[in-house]
Amino acid sequence: MPQPIPIIGGTGALGYGLAVRWARVGQPVVIGSREAGRAEEAADRVRAEVDDAEVEGHENDEAATKGPIVFLTVPFRAQSETLTNLKEALSAGQLLVDATVPIAAAVSGRATRTLGVWQGSAAQQAAEMVPEGVTVISAMHSVSAPRLSSQDELDEDVLVCGERKADKARVAKLIEQIPGLRAVNAGSLEMARIVETLTPMLISINTRYKSHAGVKITNLPNGDHWA
Amino acid sequence: MPQPIPIIGGTGALGYGLAVRWARVGQPVVIGSREAGRAEEAADRVRAEVDDAEVEGHENDEAATKGPIVFLTVPFRAQSETLTNLKEALSAGQLLVDATVPIAAAVSGRATRTLGVWQGSAAQQAAEMVPEGVTVISAMHSVSAPRLSSQDELDEDVLVCGERKADKARVAKLIEQIPGLRAVNAGSLEMARIVETLTPMLISINTRYKSHAGVKITNLPNGDHWA
Numbered sequence: 293m294p295q296p297i298p299i300i301g302g303t304g305a306l307g308y309g310l311a312v313r314w315a316r317v318g319q320p321v322v323i324g325s326r327e328a329g330r331a332e333e334a335a336d337r338v339r340a341e342v343d344d345a346e347v348e349g350h351e352n353d354e355a356a357t358k359g360p361i362v363f364l365t366v367p368f369r370a371q372s373e374t375l376t377n378l379k380e381a382l383s384a385g386q387l388l389v390d391a392t393v394p395i396a397a398a399v400s401g402r403a404t405r406t407l408g409v410w411q412g413s414a415a416q417q418a419a420e421m422v423p424e425g426v427t428v429i430s431a432m433h434s435v436s437a438p439r440l441s442s443q444d445e446l447d448e449d450v451l452v453c454g455e456r457k458a459d460k461a462r463v464a465k466l467i468e469q470i471p472g473l474r475a476v477n478a479g480s481l482e483m484a485r486i487v488e489t490l491t492p493m494l495i496s497i498n499t500r501y502k503s504h505a506g507v508k509i510t511n512l513p514n515g516d517h518w519a
Numbered sequence: 520m521p522q523p524i525p526i527i528g529g530t531g532a533l534g535y536g537l538a539v540r541w542a543r544v545g546q547p548v549v550i551g552s553r554e555a556g557r558a559e560e561a562a563d564r565v566r567a568e569v570d571d572a573e574v575e576g577h578e579n580d581e582a583a584t585k586g587p588i589v590f591l592t593v594p595f596r597a598q599s600e601t602l603t604n605l606k607e608a609l610s611a612g613q614l615l616v617d618a619t620v621p622i623a624a625a626v627s628g629r630a631t632r633t634l635g636v637w638q639g640s641a642a643q644q645a646a647e648m649v650p651e652g653v654t655v656i657s658a659m660h661s662v663s664a665p666r667l668s669s670q671d672e673l674d675e676d677v678l679v680c681g682e683r684k685a686d687k688a689r690v691a692k693l694i695e696q697i698p699g700l701r702a703v704n705a706g707s708l709e710m711a712r713i714v715e716t717l718t719p720m721l722i723s724i725n726t727r728y729k730s731h732a733g734v735k736i737t738n739l740p741n742g743d744h745w746a
Contacts, residue, residue, distance in 0.1 A: 404706060406713075439738070448737045451720075479631060479723035486633075486716040493678075493713045494736075496706035501739050509724060510675045510733040511666070517728065 296320040296359040297466060300352050300374060301366035303334040306391060306432065309440025310363060311338050313470040315345035322348045324355030331355070353381035361387045361466060363432070368398040368407070368414055375421040384425025389463050390418040390484075391432035393491040404496040406489055415453065415484035429454040429463045430484035433491045435473070436504035446472030448506030451490070453483040461518040468518075476509050477517055523547035523586040524693060527579050527601060528593035530561040533618060533659065536667025537590060538565050540697040542572035549575045551582030558582065580608035588614045588693060590659070591645065595625040595634070598641055602648040611652025616690050617645040617711075618659035620718040631723040633716055642680065642711035656681035656690045657711035660718045662700065663731035673699030675733035678717070680710040688745040695745075703736050704744055 297314060299307040302323030311321045315338050323338070325331035331349030338347045348358070356362050356378050366374050371392045382388065392414035396405040411417045415430035422428060430453040439446065450467050452475050454460045464475035478487055494505045524541060526534040529550030538548045542565050550565070552558035558576030565574045575585070583589050583605050593601050598619045609615065619641035623632040638644045642657035649655060657680040666673065677694050679702050681687045691702030705714055721732050 404710065436738075476724060477727045478720060479727065483631065483720060483723050486720045489713040489716065493705060493710060496710050497703060497736060497739075500704045500706065501744065503739050505739055506737040508735040508737050509721075510735050511663070512724075512728050512730050512732055 294319055296322045296346070296348075298322045298324055298355040298358045298362045300324040300356060300362060300364045300378070301370070302355070303330050304365055304367070305437035305441060307363065307365035308334055308337075309437050310365065310432070311347060312341055313440060315342040315347055317469050317471070318346070319466075319469055320346035322350060322355045322358040324350055324352040326352060353378060356381040357383070360385070361389060361462060363389045363391065364418065365391045365432070368392050368394045371414060372417065372421065375418060379423055382423050382426045384423065386426050387429055387459055387463060388418060388422055388426055389429045389431050390415045392418065393433050393488050395492055404492045404499075406492055412482060413484035413488050415481055415488070419481060427454070427456070427459050428481060429459055430481060430487060431463055431467065431475070433488055434494060434507045436494075436506060439504040439506070446470065447508075448472065449474045449476045449508050451476050451478040451487045451507070453478050453481050453487055455481055464518045475518070476512070521546055523549045523573070523575075525549045525551055525582040525585045525589045527551040527583060527589060527591045527605070528597070529582070530557050531592055531594070532664035532668060533662075534590065534592035535561055535564075536664050537592065537659070538574060539568055540667060542569040542574055544696050544698070545573070546693075546696055547573035549577060549582045549585040551577055551579040553579060580605060583608040584610075587612070588616060588689060590616045590618065592618045592659070595619050595621045595641055599644065599648065602645060606650055609650050609653050611650065613653050614656055614686055614690060615645060615649055615653055616656045616658050617642045619645065620660050620715050622719055631719045631726075633719055639709060640711035640715050642708055642715070646708060654681070654683070654686050655708060656686055657708060657714060658690055658694065658702070660715055661721060661734045663721075663733060666731040666733070673697065674735075675699065676701045676703045676735050678703050678705040678714045678734070678736075680705050680708050680714055682708055691745045702745070703739070
């Protein structure tokens with residue numbers, strides 16, 4: 293039996309899209325929200341979209357205890373507060389997959405610009421805030437949330453940053469359960485400084501092409517990098 | 520008759536690779552170097568590789584006068600000095616295509632890290648330094664120089680940043696002369712802050728995959744954006 297994937301902020305577009313995609317392939321998910329009622333309502337929507345979906349809705353702190361690899365998909369404005377609230381919920385040995393993008397829109401700036409985060413990136417801020425023994429992996433910035441929530445076939449890459457390949461491989465395995473997504477090892481956690489900025493770059497492209505663009509890394513060798 | 524493309528720093532790996540690719544499709548190029556002798560030697564190498572190549576070698580300042588769209592492919596360490604030396608050579612109406620990446624390796628740091636450039640990006644530094652009436656476009660950061668110099672077939676994108684679409688379209692036309700390269704409009708010149716960091720991201724990926732990776736933007740609409 294696969295273990296459930298908690299998605300903190302799972303009522304938002306990115307988190308909800310992930311929940312639906314995983315539900316479709318039979319992967320259990322737990323949607324977290326600040327309010328249990330909204331989480332349950334989102335879980336109902338997933339069940340309405342996907343027959344036999346294994347999905348629950350809970351308050352964030354309860355959701356965070358439900359699986360070994362927790363996805364964090366809240367807006368940057370809420371990232372720090374959410375992590376403070378999860379201090380008691382997260383426990384040593386868990387992986388936290390941070391998808392936060394510090395776009396300037398968080399403080400009424402442009403969505404094509406980023407804010408400077410003191411630690412270097414939102415993921416590094418997360419790494420500073422999680423309880424000891426929790427490992428932060430950075431991923432899922434460049435996949436269009438509307439596209440993820442749609443019926444469209446995907447064919448793009450997810451760049452994964454983190455200190456240890458073994459941890460990244462566990463996250464890659466979950467990402468690659470979703471048909472059309474390939475997880476690419478982009479290096480250590482500090483590379484999130486760059487990878488997080490792919491989102492505003494794609495937003496800039498999207499305004500010009502009226503698209504929901506993603507990214508693919510070309511010319512990688514064949515074979516499973518994560519095996 | 521197509522007008523020649525001056526490549527400042529054309530003896531380096533990226534500039535030389537561009538020269539060879541353009542020469543193969545019959546596009547005249549002018550290789551610039553600090554020393555005329557090295558430029559001529561690089562031009563000889565292009566001619567040895569490509570029959571009937573239309574290629575000349577000149578000192579940078581002379582090369583810069585030879586065509587309306589000038590490519591700048593020097594290392595970051597040399598960018599500012601090169602632009603100072605070109606102040607008399609460049610003239611109003613020209614486009615300068617800046618490919619500079621401010622990697623920390625320029626000051627003995629890591630190639631997976633960038634330096635903070637006061638103006639925000641190397642391209643914006645270039646825009647501050649060029650003579651009045653010269654327009655800077657930022658492009659060509661993510662194409663592997665060794666791959667460009669090789670016989671390999673290319674299949675990747677070049678992200679192009681600049682203020683006016685009409686200027687970017689002129690540059691795109693030159694880039695897309697090279698088989699396998701597509702020019703993607705990444706937005707205004709300030710987006711170079713992000714696009715320039717694709718290089719260290721790809722370097723990080725390359726160390727893990729032993730690859731010469733590039734980037735492709737997925738899910739753009741069909742049709743010629745530049746037409």
